[in-house]
Amino acid sequence: MASPVQKLRAMLEDKDKIVVCPGVFDGLTARIALNNGFECLYMTGAGTTMSRLGMPDLGVATLNDMRDHAGMIANLDRRVPLIADADTGYGGALMVGRTTEQYIQAGVAGFHLEDQVVNKRCGHLKNKEIVDEDVYMSRIRAAVNARTKVGQDIVIIARTDALQMLGYEAAISRLKNAIKIGADVAFLEGIISKEQAKEACEELAPTPVLLNMVDGGVTPHFTVAEAKETGFQIIIYPAFALGPVYRAVTAAAKELKETGDNANAVADISGMGPRELFMVCGLKEAMEFDIAAGGSAYTNGV
């Protein structure tokens, strides 16, 4: 069986293909995306920071938070590659190397590293700060060298946040230089127009380019078909699950608080008791595994 990273590389080699990655932020949202047949997942750092730490995307999550979360998600279904956010790499070159090794060991197929200061923020917020290009290059080089050192593959996605502060030319130049030293995919954060998107894909070709589809951020809305037509080869949706979960849980909270009942919220999942919900997270396979190993706890069901 091809490894997750081999699968991701094969998808990227197909120039007629766009890899669609719903953003997941925990085991349940990952399971829902997997059960709906997506061929690649994206672990959002913003969502991880919010769900795991209850904090905004301001560089609060550490390597340990991110690696543990990514490892859990990547191993739910080893047939489906995971692209995971690795922010700034969490420190100097040595730390970026360690991050790379640990993401590889965790089973992550691809990850992105950016040029914001370690005290970073979501790429769609104002007043970002970036590091000098030589520091950024040392991050990318550290990732490339760590990959070589462990002798196992991972797709390195170079992200630049330089567009907001330095402008288009400087941002593209950073991405080109990152590619020259071994990055596999380019990620221009905070694209502000469809024209800019097209120009970037053309200038960076044949390197695959990733589109970060943050609705409500600075980038205009693209459908998958439009992104493909523009020349992107990966599209990530960081808020794919965050928005729906926020809305649904807020409605349920209001209902229970205001009416003293949760009838509407329950009606939304009618027919789903605990057993059906656990099915979403592999109940059937877990029981089958136990039975196949000779266990008797689940032979009569649950």
Ligand SMILES: C[C@](O)(C(=O)O)[C@H](CC(=O)O)C(=O)O
């Ligand atoms: C892609 C991103 O790094 C993420 O954490 O998912 C964020 C997305 C977001 O905050 O909505 C980003 O910086 O664009």
